[in-house]
Amino acid sequence: xxxxxxxxxxxxxxxxxxxxxxxxxxxxxxxxxxxxxxxxxxxxxxxxxxxxxxxxxxxxxxxxxxxxxxxxxxxxxxxxxxxxxxxxxxxxxxxxxxxxxx
Numbered sequence: 373x374x375x376x377x378x379x380x381x382x383x384x385x386x387x388x389x390x391x392x393x394x395x396x397x398x399x400x401x402x403x404x405x406x407x408x409x410x411x412x413x414x415x416x417x418x419x420x421x422x423x424x425x426x427x428x429x430x431x432x433x434x435x436x437x438x439x440x441x442x443x444x445x446x447x448x449x450x451x452x453x454x455x456x457x458x459x460x461x462x463x464x465x466x467x468x469x470x471x472x473x474x
Contacts (some may be wrong), residue, residue, distance in 0.1 A: 400472050406455045409467050413453035416465035421451045423465040430463045 398404055405411055412418055419425055426432050428449045437449045439460060448462040456473025 402470075404472075406453075406457055407470055407472055411453075411455075413455055414457060414459050414467065414470065416461055416467060421459060421461065421465070423449075423461065423463060428461070 400407070402408060408414060414421070416422055421428070423429060427435060428437065428451065429435065430438075430446055430449075435449065437451060438446050439448045439450055440446055446463065448460060448468060450458050450460045452458045458471040459467055460469040460471075462468050
């Protein structure tokens with residue numbers, strides 16, 4: 373029984389470490405200020421990121437930063453912050469994801 377408990381404990385640590393390792397990379401972490409939606413550069417309240425900015429508007433047929441699904445429906449837009457983070461917003465300006473700077 374002691375060996376079984378040890379095996380389960382080691383397996384938990386190994387599996388937990390793999391999952392944690394994916395999240396714990398500081399460069400990719402949402403806790404990193406560069407990636408945080410609390411950072412002004414990543415906020416839709418910033419005019420550069422706002423859906424009211426014509427460059428980001430779904431009404432602008434010439435916008436080059438649209439994000440589309442496989443059927444061609446516009447899901448939102450992306451804007452690169454000065455830090456290099458690419459922010460992805462839905463058409464209403466809700467931040468739905470990001471790509472960390474490289």
